[in-house]
Amino acid sequence: MDSYLWPLVGGLSIGAATSLMLWGLGRITGISGIYSVTLDKPGKDHFWKYSFILGLVIGGLIMNRFVPGDFFNYSVEGSPLRVVIAGLLVGFGTRLGNGCTSGHGVCGLARQSKRSLVATLTFIASGMMVLAIERFAL
Amino acid sequence: MKQYLLSLASGILFSIGLVISGMINPQKVRGFLDLFGQWDFSLAFVMLGAIGFNFFAFKIITKKKPLCSNQHYLPTNTVIDKRLISGAILFGLGWGILGICPGPGIVNLVTLNPKALLFVFSMTGGMGLFKFMQKANIL
Numbered sequence: 598m599d600s601y602l603w604p605l606v607g608g609l610s611i612g613a614a615t616s617l618m619l620w621g622l623g624r625i626t627g628i629s630g631i632y633s634v635t636l637d638k639p640g641k642d643h644f645w646k647y648s649f650i651l652g653l654v655i656g657g658l659i660m661n662r663f664v665p666g667d668f669f670n671y672s673v674e675g676s677p678l679r680v681v682i683a684g685l686l687v688g689f690g691t692r693l694g695n696g697c698t699s700g701h702g703v704c705g706l707a708r709q710s711k712r713s714l715v716a717t718l719t720f721i722a723s724g725m726m727v728l729a730i731e732r733f734a735l
Numbered sequence: 736m737k738q739y740l741l742s743l744a745s746g747i748l749f750s751i752g753l754v755i756s757g758m759i760n761p762q763k764v765r766g767f768l769d770l771f772g773q774w775d776f777s778l779a780f781v782m783l784g785a786i787g788f789n790f791f792a793f794k795i796i797t798k799k800k801p802l803c804s805n806q807h808y809l810p811t812n813t814v815i816d817k818r819l820i821s822g823a824i825l826f827g828l829g830w831g832i833l834g835i836c837p838g839p840g841i842v843n844l845v846t847l848n849p850k851a852l853l854f855v856f857s858m859t860g861g862m863g864l865f866k867f868m869q870k871a872n873i874l
Contacts, residue, residue: 652750654746654841656754671761684861694821706782
């Protein structure tokens with residue numbers, strides 16, 4: 598039961614966060630799009646993005662430093678090369694496809710966007726393919 | 736000022752959600768993608784919670800103007816093209832290889848785990864490469 602409760606509560610919190618953004622600023626919370634602002638020339642138009650990213654870091658710090666629990670008890674497995682390849686693919690792919698798990702997954706599906714549905718099914722299938730290849734072909 | 740505080744609060748709430756849901760744990764994410772192995776579908780409940788919440792909330796919210804803006808900035812692009820699909824494929828490959836997507840990547844920075852830092856650094860590089868190729872009209 599516990600193993601489903603935490604994901605559900607976390608999901609509701611993510612829903613509340615993205616609804617807060619839409620209610621307050623009228624914006625969709627697409628993290629890959631928001632984060633890519635770090636590559637643009639700084640400007641006042643981007644302040645809301647900077648504060649959202651800052652919020653992500655502050656939330657992480659609160660959970661990591663002040664909230665008991667083994668939430669951060671994991672390791673990132675794989676060689677540095679694997680990490681670099683994954684990072685490049687995630688960065689490039691999310692920009693090319695205009696979104697990631699938050700923009701297409703959480704917000705797009707709630708808006709019943711066909712585009713987001715196709716994107717979400719595709720990246721989940723693509724991710725599952727990696728695991729299947731590792732399991733059966735390697 | 737109000738809009739920046741709201742955006743900050745949204746980021747904090749999002750981050751807390753990512754942490755308690757288990758989305759920041761790469762092993763858990765890869766377990767969710769391991770359909771033909773020991774499939775751990777508990778992370779489907781993250782999507783269920785988030786999308787379920789937004790499904791109703793978005794409908795109510797978009798009936799009125801946003802608090803700090805005169806309009807909603809909703810995506811207008813509805814084209815399903817090669818770009819969308821190939822982008823999603825590439826992103827999915829990277830997500831499957833390591834088990835980290837952009838949000839959890841940023842949140843994981845607080846652990847100062849060298850691999851978490853390397854991931855975000857490379858992700859930024861991938862985004863930069865896209866920006867460069869787009870500017871150079873390669874894409």
